[in-house]
Amino acid sequence: MNIPNSNHQEMSSRYRPQVHLHDVQLWDSFSAAQTEMIITKTGRRMFPGYRVKISGMDPNAQYCVLMDISSVDENRYKFQHGEWVIAGRGESHIPQRFYLHPNSPCTGQQWMKDIVSFHKVKLTNSCGNCGGEKFLVHSMHRYQPRVHIVRTDDVSTLHLQPMSIFV
Template sequence: MIITKAGRRMFPSVRIKVKGLEPLRQYYIALDVVPVDSKRYRYVYHSSQWMVAGNTDHSCISPRLYVHPDSPCSGETWMRQIISFDRVKLTNNEMDDKGHIILQSMHKYKPRVHIIVHDSRIDLSQIQSLPAEGVKTFSFKETEFTTVTAYQNQQITKLKIDRNPFAKGFRDPGRNR
């Protein structure tokens, strides 16, 4: 996954379908991205694989929470649609003030989705961290990714450019889409 100082949309984006919510209850749905481990990685070209390059210290960056813009919403509404986090932006700028999710390059991460029961005593629209109660958290091994500032493999570069609707500027101008 490419990260930049200015912030770049996460692609592919996290999209989920939920069930089992109370239809009339209000919920916030949020996403954060956490380290998979405390390792730094490097790409080894001759073997086309990622290798551990040492340890890292993630303690300087606390995970930011991205609250879905439709939050809060009823359980009924959330359950009848696909919930997409297509506006989430990732950055490697530790001083970011735009609300982007801050990550370090050459590290492995996994997105987590949080379903948070609405509590009228707390304004969760400006939430900085997860409440102690009323939260269910989900993560999926298939969504783990390694962050880079440039793709390490030409096949991945081609795949991402061909499939990413935000990468139009990188495509051949004579190609039909």
């Protein structure tokens, strides 16, 4: 699935990075089955694993690839009569931080060569357990992972560079 966020900014007129969800059929089947993921204080890895294929990068330029988890809406859900229904207003959302892929920065050629995996990312429901590769999420809420691509060779300047966001 390649859906650039509305915040997508052009990195250059010649190169336009694209991100495609790997194992999209598996993700679609889990979505159709209305599955949920059980979250623990210690954190649990996402299933299915979040893996993407990137294309359209300048092969010689350096890029950083990041991930975050975005709230889908402001609702709390419950499973009732075989389906998920809104159960009221959810808990306030905590601003998420970014997970910098450990290969960052790397050339566009390297990013496009293989599937980019975020298998180390974990989801937790404990504020005291965040850090590293863990994202804090609230139980019974809906979230969506996003990939961010920044053309830079200096991790310390990420916040100053244009960023492409893919949902």
